[in-house]
Amino acid sequence: MKVRIELTYKTPKGTNTTFSSDDMHAGKAILIAEDLESIGRTKNVTFIDSLESTWTLKELKKYMKGIQTEPHNVTVYFDGGFDLDTTNSGLGCAIYYEQNGKSFRLRKNALVEELDTNNEAEYAALHLGLQELELLKVHHLPVTFVGDSQVVINQLNGEWPCLEEELSKWADRVESKLKQLGIHPDYELISRKGNREADRLASQALKEIEITSTIETNREE
Known part of the structure; x- marks a missing residue:
């Protein structure tokens, strides 16, 4: 917080x-x-x-x-990519948090087939991060979500209208999960270079390289 x-x-x-x-x-x-x-x-x-x-x-x-015994000071980096040739999407998220006086990084990616655009993949990547937060039992805490998608960040911030039906469905899905978990979101837009870790996870997913890992880090917030 x-x-x-x-x-x-x-x-x-x-x-x-x-x-x-x-x-x-x-x-x-x-x-x-x-x-x-x-x-x-x-x-x-x-x-x-x-x-x-x-x-x-x-x-x-x-x-x-x-x-202290629960995950807190949580930051979620997310990124999604859509491959026009295969029509597959790669999702990636990197979650940084503290627990019991230590810092951790969780990395997760996924390959999905049912999406149609890059913007949908970005929303799906954020939702993947939310699913991981639920597994971590993160609830009723402020969480910072960081991504390089102007569409997703600005729509969820309420700065841009959500006119496309599919994106509106994804926004509703995200907000419903946030409400379920009692999470108070703070959205931060960064450059693609600054979001390199989540971008790499999404790219690895498109290559069918599955990543699921949690390690202790020395990362300073």
Whole structure:
């Protein structure tokens, strides 16, 4: 979960001002807030999450302690590709998460035959990621979904209309699964180069190279 810190700072001579930080992972925010409080010049320290809900330091620490044994700080990279020659689609997703104080990366791909366009493959790749989150028992948490498809990201963000019937069905399917899992999505558009890992997984699927793996990583968020 990402939060921003809001606080009031008071100088030794009694001058007050307020500060608001950039968004950061909750664990990092807790460390910074505790350090600021140690100097004895801050008050009204609060944390604001992506839903604009307010947390005290005590509440946020209790929440973070409670989720340590479950997957959290989850980011899903997804990509899909459609082969015109074979009419097959390759789906790929790479999921980064933390659990029990460690960081993990899950990679999964799939070859499917029932899709007709590249945009459908992109939606299907995101949905594949959601299915993997369900298997990981990720629920009632914010999750960041990262992809290079402007169509999928902007349609799910509500910035672009979803006029094609098949894509509308996929958008509904994604939103239904998000609601079922209680996941609060944050969508991020990146370049294809930045999405290289998921793109490679999708390409391997088209070559009928099946990938299913989970490893511990040292990846810093």
